Amino acid sequence: MDPFTVIATALVAGAAAGGQDAASAAVRDAYTAVRNRIRHGAAAPEEVTAAIEANESAPGADVSKIEAALTHAGLVDDGQLRAAAEELLSLLPGERVDQARARVDLRHAQGVVLGDHNTQHNTFR
Template sequence: MTEVDIVVAALAAGASAGLMETASAAVRDAYDALRVAVRRRLSARGEEVLDAEQVEPAVWEARLREELIASGADRDQELLATAENFRALVRSEGKNQVDARGAKGVQVGDHATQTNTFN
């Protein structure tokens, strides 16, 4: 995955309505920061691709990828760090969230061992 692909994937993930409805404030803030960084990068080109409406996702992503490459986004360390921060928050957001209503012997976490005896 190239640097520009990371930015496009992060924006596509954030554009998902389901993600933003259930996301924490930290994830929403990180997504907003990513959009600001991308808008800053694309502003010199005068492109409005970030806010394109009624466009197929694949078309939007391809056009965004082209504009980011043309703008030199792959060399913008601040933008790349912002995209990575957002992606890391999204990955960690869903980790270890368990709906344990009615469950017995629930264990949450990594690398744990559990033995249950139910009577």
């Protein structure tokens, strides 16, 4: 994954995992390290903090807000941040990371099927 995707995915997956009782102390610590690195390295800390807090209350609900904040704050090329994000992702189950990375916007959609090996016949009027 590119650095941008690694960091955004770590924020979404880490927030989702950190809110669960089953999350290990290592996961919570790794997420905190990513969050703190972002807050202290950001050129626009208020915007980034608002995006992180919104993501923590509803993980993955507005990934575009996280991505915009990361881009605006100039954090994409931070090597230490990427290393911390990769460490967090390595501690999470693969399916949780995949879920955090997959984004499907189904607003205004009709006849949608997600998954593999599906057959669908639609007639819209």
